Amino acid sequence: MKLYGAPNPAPNPRRVRIFLAEKGIDLPETPVNMMKGEHKSPDFKALNSLGQLPTLVLDDGAVIAETVSICRYLEELHPDPPLFGVTALDRAQIDMWIRRVEFQVQNPVRNFWLHAHPRTAALLTEYTDFGQSNVEAYGRALKWLDGELAGKTFIHGEAISMADICAETAIDFATWIGLERPPELANLAAWHERMAARPSSRA
Numbered sequence: 001m002k003l004y005g006a007p008n009p010a011p012n013p014r015r016v017r018i019f020l021a022e023k024g025i026d027l028p029e030t031p032v033n034m035m036k037g038e039h040k041s042p043d044f045k046a047l048n049s050l051g052q053l054p055t056l057v058l059d060d061g062a063v064i065a066e067t068v069s070i071c072r073y074l075e076e077l078h079p080d081p082p083l084f085g086v087t088a089l090d091r092a093q094i095d096m097w098i099r100r101v102e103f104q105v106q107n108p109v110r111n112f113w114l115h116a117h118p119r120t121a122a123l124l125t126e127y128t129d130f131g132q133s134n135v136e137a138y139g140r141a142l143k144w145l146d147g148e149l150a151g152k153t154f155i156h157g158e159a160i161s162m163a164d165i166c167a168e169t170a171i172d173f174a175t176w177i178g179l180e181r182p183p184e185l186a187n188l189a190a191w192h193e194r195m196a197a198r199p200s201s202r203a
Contacts, residue, residue, distance in 0.1 A: 003070075004047070005029040005054040006039075011173040013054045014203070015067040018165045021200035023078050029054075068098060071162055083162045090156070097155050097163035105145060106170040108138035109179060117177055138179050142171075146185035153194065160198070168195045 005013030013029065020027055032038045032053055040051040048055040048065045056064045056073070064070050075084050085091035114120050116131025145167070149155065155163040171181065171192065181188060195201055 002057045003027050003029050004032050006034050009176040011169040012067045015165050015169045016054050017203035018200045019071045021203040094156050094161045101166045104141045108134040109174040113177055146188040149187040149191050
Protein backbone atom coordinates (compact mmCIF):
# COMPACT_ATOMS: atom_id res chain seq x y z
CA MET A 1 0.00 0.00 0.00
CA LYS A 2 1.05 3.56 -0.64
CA LEU A 3 -0.44 6.46 1.31
CA TYR A 4 -0.19 9.93 -0.18
CA GLY A 5 -0.53 12.81 2.26
CA ALA A 6 0.75 16.18 3.35
CA PRO A 7 2.26 17.56 6.56
CA ASN A 8 0.50 19.65 9.18
CA PRO A 9 -1.51 21.80 9.26
CA ALA A 10 -3.43 19.91 6.53
CA PRO A 11 -6.20 18.33 8.64
CA ASN A 12 -7.33 15.45 6.45
CA PRO A 13 -3.95 13.70 6.06
CA ARG A 14 -3.47 14.21 9.80
CA ARG A 15 -6.68 12.30 10.49
CA VAL A 16 -5.22 9.22 8.86
CA ARG A 17 -1.86 9.62 10.63
CA ILE A 18 -3.59 9.82 14.01
CA PHE A 19 -5.70 6.77 13.14
CA LEU A 20 -2.59 4.82 12.12
CA ALA A 21 -0.81 5.82 15.33
CA GLU A 22 -3.78 4.75 17.48
CA LYS A 23 -3.78 1.41 15.69
CA GLY A 24 -0.01 0.96 15.78
CA ILE A 25 0.06 0.50 12.00
CA ASP A 26 3.34 1.27 10.28
CA LEU A 27 2.32 2.80 6.94
CA PRO A 28 4.75 5.53 5.82
CA GLU A 29 3.24 8.56 4.15
CA THR A 30 4.44 9.70 0.73
CA PRO A 31 4.37 13.51 0.92
CA VAL A 32 2.68 15.54 -1.79
CA ASN A 33 3.64 19.22 -1.92
CA MET A 34 0.34 21.08 -1.85
CA MET A 35 2.05 24.47 -1.91
CA LYS A 36 3.48 23.56 -5.32
CA GLY A 37 0.16 22.18 -6.48
CA GLU A 38 1.43 18.63 -6.85
CA HIS A 39 -1.98 17.28 -5.76
CA LYS A 40 -3.52 18.97 -8.83
CA SER A 41 -0.98 17.58 -11.30
CA PRO A 42 -2.19 15.28 -14.11
CA ASP A 43 -0.25 12.36 -12.64
CA PHE A 44 -1.85 12.70 -9.22
CA LYS A 45 -5.33 13.38 -10.61
CA ALA A 46 -5.01 10.13 -12.52
CA LEU A 47 -5.12 8.51 -9.05
CA ASN A 48 -7.66 10.85 -7.46
CA SER A 49 -9.68 12.85 -9.97
CA LEU A 50 -10.52 15.49 -7.35
CA GLY A 51 -6.85 16.10 -6.63
CA GLN A 52 -7.31 15.75 -2.89
CA LEU A 53 -5.33 14.28 -0.01
CA PRO A 54 -5.02 11.78 1.49
CA THR A 55 -5.20 9.02 -1.10
CA LEU A 56 -4.46 5.35 -0.47
CA VAL A 57 -3.28 3.14 -3.34
CA LEU A 58 -3.47 -0.61 -2.68
CA ASP A 59 -0.99 -3.17 -3.94
CA ASP A 60 -3.34 -4.19 -6.75
CA GLY A 61 -3.74 -0.58 -7.89
CA ALA A 62 -7.15 0.03 -6.33
CA VAL A 63 -7.53 3.56 -4.95
CA ILE A 64 -9.36 4.75 -1.85
CA ALA A 65 -9.84 8.45 -1.19
CA GLU A 66 -11.68 10.33 1.60
CA THR A 67 -10.26 10.04 5.08
CA VAL A 68 -13.07 8.14 6.77
CA SER A 69 -13.21 5.63 3.90
CA ILE A 70 -9.45 5.05 4.11
CA CYS A 71 -9.70 4.51 7.85
CA ARG A 72 -12.70 2.17 7.53
CA TYR A 73 -10.69 0.01 5.13
CA LEU A 74 -7.73 -0.10 7.50
CA GLU A 75 -10.06 -0.92 10.40
CA GLU A 76 -11.23 -4.00 8.51
CA LEU A 77 -7.61 -5.14 8.19
CA HIS A 78 -6.63 -4.15 11.74
CA PRO A 79 -9.73 -4.34 13.96
CA ASP A 80 -7.94 -3.79 17.28
CA PRO A 81 -8.24 -1.41 18.95
CA PRO A 82 -11.64 -0.66 17.41
CA LEU A 83 -12.11 2.98 16.39
CA PHE A 84 -15.41 2.53 14.54
CA GLY A 85 -17.19 0.56 17.26
CA VAL A 86 -17.79 -3.11 18.04
CA THR A 87 -21.54 -3.64 18.27
CA ALA A 88 -24.09 -2.60 15.66
CA LEU A 89 -25.23 0.22 17.95
CA ASP A 90 -21.66 1.41 18.55
CA ARG A 91 -20.92 1.49 14.84
CA ALA A 92 -24.11 3.36 14.04
CA GLN A 93 -23.59 5.92 16.81
CA ILE A 94 -19.94 6.53 15.93
CA ASP A 95 -20.97 7.01 12.30
CA MET A 96 -23.60 9.47 13.55
CA TRP A 97 -20.98 11.39 15.50
CA ILE A 98 -18.58 11.49 12.56
CA ARG A 99 -21.33 12.97 10.41
CA ARG A 100 -22.27 15.48 13.11
CA VAL A 101 -18.67 16.58 13.59
CA GLU A 102 -18.19 17.01 9.85
CA PHE A 103 -21.40 18.95 9.30
CA GLN A 104 -21.56 20.97 12.51
CA VAL A 105 -17.90 21.62 13.32
CA GLN A 106 -15.84 21.06 10.20
CA ASN A 107 -18.10 22.75 7.65
CA PRO A 108 -17.92 26.23 9.25
CA VAL A 109 -14.13 25.86 9.49
CA ARG A 110 -13.94 24.92 5.82
CA ASN A 111 -16.21 27.78 4.78
CA PHE A 112 -14.19 30.32 6.75
CA TRP A 113 -10.94 28.93 5.32
CA LEU A 114 -12.16 29.10 1.73
CA HIS A 115 -14.01 32.41 1.85
CA ALA A 116 -12.42 34.57 4.54
CA HIS A 117 -8.76 33.62 4.86
CA PRO A 118 -6.02 35.40 2.90
CA ARG A 119 -4.16 32.18 2.08
CA THR A 120 -7.04 30.96 -0.10
CA ALA A 121 -7.81 34.24 -1.88
CA ALA A 122 -6.16 33.14 -5.13
CA LEU A 123 -7.85 29.73 -5.20
CA LEU A 124 -11.46 30.70 -5.82
CA THR A 125 -13.93 33.56 -5.87
CA GLU A 126 -14.28 34.42 -2.20
CA TYR A 127 -17.59 35.51 -0.68
CA THR A 128 -16.12 37.25 2.33
CA ASP A 129 -19.38 38.03 4.14
CA PHE A 130 -20.37 34.39 3.90
CA GLY A 131 -16.94 33.34 5.10
CA GLN A 132 -17.06 35.64 8.10
CA SER A 133 -20.56 34.44 9.00
CA ASN A 134 -19.01 31.06 9.74
CA VAL A 135 -17.11 32.47 12.71
CA GLU A 136 -20.40 32.62 14.60
CA ALA A 137 -21.50 29.27 13.21
CA TYR A 138 -18.26 27.68 14.44
CA GLY A 139 -18.77 29.18 17.88
CA ARG A 140 -22.28 27.72 18.06
CA ALA A 141 -20.93 24.34 16.98
CA LEU A 142 -18.31 24.32 19.72
CA LYS A 143 -20.89 25.32 22.33
CA TRP A 144 -23.09 22.43 21.15
CA LEU A 145 -20.17 19.97 21.29
CA ASP A 146 -19.23 21.21 24.75
CA GLY A 147 -22.71 20.31 25.95
CA GLU A 148 -22.56 16.89 24.31
CA LEU A 149 -19.25 16.15 26.05
CA ALA A 150 -20.69 16.67 29.54
CA GLY A 151 -19.91 13.62 31.66
CA LYS A 152 -17.98 11.90 28.86
CA THR A 153 -14.31 11.12 28.39
CA PHE A 154 -14.62 11.00 24.61
CA ILE A 155 -17.34 11.91 22.14
CA HIS A 156 -18.88 8.43 22.10
CA GLY A 157 -18.23 7.67 25.73
CA GLU A 158 -15.22 6.16 27.46
CA ALA A 159 -13.23 4.98 24.42
CA ILE A 160 -11.63 7.08 21.71
CA SER A 161 -13.19 6.72 18.28
CA MET A 162 -12.86 8.07 14.76
CA ALA A 163 -15.30 10.81 15.78
CA ASP A 164 -12.73 12.18 18.22
CA ILE A 165 -10.04 12.13 15.57
CA CYS A 166 -12.27 14.04 13.14
CA ALA A 167 -13.13 16.61 15.79
CA GLU A 168 -9.57 17.12 17.01
CA THR A 169 -8.15 17.69 13.54
CA ALA A 170 -10.95 20.10 12.62
CA ILE A 171 -10.56 22.12 15.82
CA ASP A 172 -6.77 22.23 15.64
CA PHE A 173 -6.91 23.40 12.04
CA ALA A 174 -9.48 26.02 13.03
CA THR A 175 -7.10 27.34 15.67
CA TRP A 176 -4.30 27.48 13.10
CA ILE A 177 -6.40 29.65 10.77
CA GLY A 178 -7.46 31.98 13.57
CA LEU A 179 -10.71 30.52 14.90
CA GLU A 180 -10.23 30.26 18.64
CA ARG A 181 -11.93 27.97 21.15
CA PRO A 182 -13.88 29.98 23.76
CA PRO A 183 -12.09 29.32 27.06
CA GLU A 184 -15.33 29.00 29.01
CA LEU A 185 -16.22 25.73 27.28
CA ALA A 186 -14.79 23.56 30.05
CA ASN A 187 -15.96 20.16 28.77
CA LEU A 188 -14.48 20.84 25.35
CA ALA A 189 -11.23 22.09 26.88
CA ALA A 190 -10.86 18.98 29.03
CA TRP A 191 -11.59 16.70 26.07
CA HIS A 192 -9.09 18.55 23.89
CA GLU A 193 -6.45 18.29 26.59
CA ARG A 194 -7.00 14.53 26.77
CA MET A 195 -6.72 14.24 22.99
CA ALA A 196 -3.61 16.42 22.78
CA ALA A 197 -1.91 14.34 25.46
CA ARG A 198 -2.19 11.15 23.41
CA PRO A 199 1.00 10.20 21.51
CA SER A 200 -1.10 9.84 18.35
CA SER A 201 -1.93 13.54 18.43
CA ARG A 202 1.65 14.33 17.46
CA ALA A 203 1.49 12.07 14.39
